[in-house]
Amino acid sequence: MSEALPAQAQMTAGGAIGASSLAPDADRAKYVLRLADTSLIVAQQLGAWIGQAPALEEDLGLANIALDLLGQGRLLLAYAGELEGRGRDEDALAFLREPSEFVNVSLAEQPNGDFADTVMRQLLLDAWQIELFEALERSRDERLGQIAAKAVKETRYHLRYSGGWVVRLGDGTAESHERTQQALQRLWPYTAELFDADPLEEALAAAGIGPHPAALAAGWRARLQEVLAEATLILPPPASFRWYGKRGEHNEHLGHLLAEMQILQRTYPGAKW
Amino acid sequence: MYAQALDQPEGHRECASADGAALEARFLSRVASEQKVEPKDWMPERYRRTLIRQISQHAHSEIVGMLPEGNWITRAPSLKRKAILMAKVQDEGGHGAYLYAAAETLGAAREDLIEQLLSGAAKYSSIFNYPTPTWADVGAIGWLVDGAAIMNQIPLCRCSYGPYARAMVRICKEESFHQRQGFEIMLTLARGTPEQRRMAQEALNRWWWPSLMMFGPGDADSKHTADSVRWKIKRFTNDELRQKFVDFTVPQAQFLGLKVPDPELRLDEASGHYRFGAIDWAEFNEVLRGNGPCNRERLAARREAHESGRWVREAAAAYAEKQRARTSAAAA
Ligand SMILES: [Fe+2]
Numbered sequence: 275m276s277e278a279l280p281a282q283a284q285m286t287a288g289g290a291i292g293a294s295s296l297a298p299d300a301d302r303a304k305y306v307l308r309l310a311d312t313s314l315i316v317a318q319q320l321g322a323w324i325g326q327a328p329a330l331e332e333d334l335g336l337a338n339i340a341l342d343l344l345g346q347g348r349l350l351l352a353y354a355g356e357l358e359g360r361g362r363d364e365d366a367l368a369f370l371r372e373p374s375e376f377v378n379v380s381l382a383e384q385p386n387g388d389f390a391d392t393v394m395r396q397l398l399l400d401a402w403q404i405e406l407f408e409a410l411e412r413s414r415d416e417r418l419g420q421i422a423a424k425a426v427k428e429t430r431y432h433l434r435y436s437g438g439w440v441v442r443l444g445d446g447t448a449e450s451h452e453r454t455q456q457a458l459q460r461l462w463p464y465t466a467e468l469f470d471a472d473p474l475e476e477a478l479a480a481a482g483i484g485p486h487p488a489a490l491a492a493g494w495r496a497r498l499q500e501v502l503a504e505a506t507l508i509l510p511p512p513a514s515f516r517w518y519g520k521r522g523e524h525n526e527h528l529g530h531l532l533a534e535m536q537i538l539q540r541t542y543p544g545a546k547w
Numbered sequence: 548m549y550a551q552a553l554d555q556p557e558g559h560r561e562c563a564s565a566d567g568a569a570l571e572a573r574f575l576s577r578v579a580s581e582q583k584v585e586p587k588d589w590m591p592e593r594y595r596r597t598l599i600r601q602i603s604q605h606a607h608s609e610i611v612g613m614l615p616e617g618n619w620i621t622r623a624p625s626l627k628r629k630a631i632l633m634a635k636v637q638d639e640g641g642h643g644a645y646l647y648a649a650a651e652t653l654g655a656a657r658e659d660l661i662e663q664l665l666s667g668a669a670k671y672s673s674i675f676n677y678p679t680p681t682w683a684d685v686g687a688i689g690w691l692v693d694g695a696a697i698m699n700q701i702p703l704c705r706c707s708y709g710p711y712a713r714a715m716v717r718i719c720k721e722e723s724f725h726q727r728q729g730f731e732i733m734l735t736l737a738r739g740t741p742e743q744r745r746m747a748q749e750a751l752n753r754w755w756w757p758s759l760m761m762f763g764p765g766d767a768d769s770k771h772t773a774d775s776v777r778w779k780i781k782r783f784t785n786d787e788l789r790q791k792f793v794d795f796t797v798p799q800a801q802f803l804g805l806k807v808p809d810p811e812l813r814l815d816e817a818s819g820h821y822r823f824g825a826i827d828w829a830e831f832n833e834v835l836r837g838n839g840p841c842n843r844e845r846l847a848a849r850r851e852a853h854e855s856g857r858w859v860r861e862a863a864a865a866y867a868e869k870q871r872a873r874t875s876a877a878a879a
């Protein structure tokens with residue numbers, strides 16, 4: 275058991291644990307849904323780049339990441355649906371929820387913008403998802419641990435891609451440096467949410483299901499600083515306003531994104547595709 | 548990462564001398580005995596130019612072909628379909644990449660080829676100048692367009708030029724997945740609600756004739772065939788391949804319960820072939836001239852991606868240059 279998990283979880287680890295002792299299914303369902311929505315929304319956004327990227331290699335690279343994230347999103351949505359126990363499958367959860375029912379972190383739903391915005395969003399998320407999935411690999415929820423074990427391998431590759439591009443853009447031309455620093459500035463306010471625990475995360479951390487969000491901050495910052503230093507970019511100061519997409523508080527872009535994503539399922543209710 | 552122009556190897560120059568005639572005779576006999584031609588081998592200049600033209604047009608078609616289906620990635624109706632479609636469009640990009648690499652082995656530079664696409668000087672398959680207004684068009688493209696591509700491309704797996712033949716082996720495997728996935732979309736729609744069936748029928752109506760046109764003009768009007776047959780680049784004529792496609796596809800349409808939009812279509816019992824109505828070559832030529840429903844949109848989308856990505860490619864080049872300077876400074 276890792277030192278990242280709280281003491282009470284470590285004490286019970288090793289013994290046979292019934293599912294009922296793993297925190298209520300409803301709480302786990304909500305928590306898994308947050309992870310699922312974050313991966314799904316980023317996959318949806320990256321999907322829009324395919325065929326429009328700055329070079330053919332980037333069409334292929336962004337498609338790879340989108341496919342991995344979509345795969346993670348699907349596994350997590352299916353699991354969230356099972357935990358929820360209301361018979362909703364991955365598609366019911368993806369296509370038939372309202373924007374306010376989506377609980378992705380706000381960073382995930384920030385628009386694609388230009389290529390600098392996209393790779394910076396990806397870097398900030400990748401560095402966090404590595405920390406998150408590494409911790410979840412040791413979750414007392416075995417199924418979640420298995421999904422995280424697969425996802426963490428993928429995320430390491432994503433970070434190499436996003437970090438590689440942030441370095442090249444940051445230390446490329448004056449224009450690319452400026453665009454990339456601007457992207458960091460724009461996205462920075464949405465990173466506070468990643469480490470700011472709410473009661474659900476507190477409870478699941480206490481039960482050894484997920485890490486305490488604050489415990490991921492140091493590792494995330496170290497990964498980020500390594501890339502930004504090489505990219506000659508400067509960390510912005512902490513933001514005053516905080517967004518909480520994970521509680522269903524979204525700004526305007528998500529509604530448009532979902533309207534597009536959900537159009538066929540909404541237009542032809544009950545049809546099979 | 549952005550490919551450099553290859554210096555043209557000495558052996559690729561045309562030889563008009565007696566030596567040249569001997570080289571050409573040897574080349575033809577090697578090709579006739581089904582030996583592969585490799586990049587370092589001597590080859591007639593016209594063979595090289597024909598291949599560059601054909602391979603680069605093929606590459607451009609893969610790249611432009613990402614657009615009509617890419618149009619549905621963000622709106623795919625289930626997560627599974629979204630994953631399959633993303634992977635398919637990615638495959639097409641991968642096909643473009645192999646094919647540009649194959650063209651580069653003949654001394655062409657990828658940037659020049661892309662420049663020719665963006666300026667409108669190079670052609671790409673006209674089929675991608677048709678729109679995908681509904682989800683069923685994604686199914687129809689996989690079923691019919693990838694299906695027709697397979698008919699065209701399977702013989703190319705035995706093409707005399709080694710790098711092209713090997714690229715085609717890999718590409719054909721993926722195209723046959725695409726064809727099955729497209730058919731599966733059509734099958735789901737055909738067995739779905741009345742709206743879905745209508746969607747499927749309308750997509751077949753839109754894509755049937757353009758798919759037949761993919762094989763190019765009838766043999767009587769085809770310009771490039773004679774040399775290409777002799778050089779074992781082309782093994783079947785346009786009309787032979789078109790017939791093969793019709794014979795293969797009509798029973799599938801029947802299985803789907805959809806009607807092929809050709810009142811003259813009938814099975815010729817004696818030959819076992821389906822006879823089909825006359826193709827509207829006036830439409831084909833119009834689309835080829837740039838006046839199809841989406842010619843302008845497709846090229847505009849490619850130009851837009853290229854232009855808005857310029858600063859990114861410049862940054863990558865500047866960074867690579869700085870890295871080179873840093874490495875050589877460290878070594879000095
Ligand atoms: Fe292809």
Ligand SMILES: [Fe+2]
Pocket residue numbers: 639693721722725
């Ligand atoms: Fe294909």
